[in-house]
Amino acid sequence: MKIGVIGAAGKIGQMRVQNILESADADLAAVLDLELHRAVAVADGAPAYTDLDRFFSTTMDAVVISTPAHVRETFCIRAFKEGLHVLTEKPLAPTVEGARRIVEAARNAGKVLGCGFNMRYYPSFAHVKDIVMSGEIGEIDHVRVYGGHGGLGNFTHDWEYQAEFSGGGALWDVGIHMTDMVRFILGDITSVYGVTGNKVWNVPGSEDNAVAVFRNTDGIPAVYQASWIDWKGYQSAIEVYGSHGMVRGAYAPMQNLVITMDKPGGTARRVRKYYPEIMLREKLKSWKTTAIQSFGEELSDFIRMARGETGLRCADGHAGLRAVEIAAAVPESSRSGQPVFLEPLGEMTAR
Secondary structure, eight states: OEEEEESTTSHHHHHHHHHHHHOTTOEEEEEEOSSHHHHHHHHTTSOEESOHHHHHTSOOSEEEEOSOGGGHHHHHHHHHHTTOEEEEESSSOSSHHHHHHHHHHHHHHTOOEEEEOGGGGSHHHHHHHHHHHHTTTOSEEEEEEEEEOOOGGGOSSGGGTOHHHHSSSTTTTHHHHHHHHHHHHHOOEEEEEEEEEOSSSOBTTBOSEEEEEEEETTOOEEEEEEESOOTTOOEEEEEEEETTEEEEEEETTTEEEEEEOSSTTSOOEEEEEEOHHHHHHHHHTOTHHHHHHHHHHHHHHHHHHHTTOOSOSSEEHHHHHHHHHHHHHHHHHHHHSSOEEOOOOOSOOOO
8 A cells, every 4th residue: 555644754654654664565656744854864765755736646545634723623634535544643633623624534535544553552452352242351330531741842833732733632632532541441431520720830721621421322430530749740542341350451561351250259460460571671772662453453454444454453544533532522621520422433334
């Protein structure tokens, strides 16, 4: 598959380009960035452009969009008009309306829309999904999920935390990955009740902290928190509790805990799983090594989605849209004091 990359010279874009170059199932068709010399530097001999029309004049099958959130809609919709499949970073757009327009454009074009929730591929979180699907912990009763870090000092650019560009605060940042993990485990989230705060960093429209309860179509709850005031540093975790045990996945560091029992309250069997090779690699090199690996697996699934395969880990457009809707629903609920209800979306299919 011939794939172009928009925003190729950015932090994430460079990793996306590397994945394509290393993939046996993809060729780098072209790259686009604001500065030509930066685009050329990452292109590895592929055509490099600053002009959008020239970029899209290149023969390709799909495009990866790794730009800031506030310009993704323009590129997504243009790509669909060109008849291309799209894999775009999260969030789809900084507004619910923008995210819905992207999904509708994909549906009208009959093309695949993938959303970059690469944490689905982190080994500890993938293990949680696998344990749940195996039935080892029985019938799911509830979920706990958390994502947080110490706030503004973790960002490279101002636009990354300003609501008009990013969509909002902690809910739209590390929290949106954990929102997606809840949906990945429980299916469609249709009820959102939450509280947000903005007492520490005081960035207009960007919450420092959000606490919420989500429910899926069966009424199973997830207790959720996203935070920019975790002074301990970056961490994320999901715990799924069932009638016959529980499973926990966390990062960083990468680790799992699985507890199983023959009957509720029976003798517990505990299995802990660590990932020393990942911990060592990240210590010697960078966290980017884990991200690149997850991006590579996501790219592989995206290509398979574009070829018509289903049941893959790669998040589709409906997953991207629901994550944005939830990120908007929590502060809405906080203002009104009432839950926000969302219609089920299901999996995304082309019109």
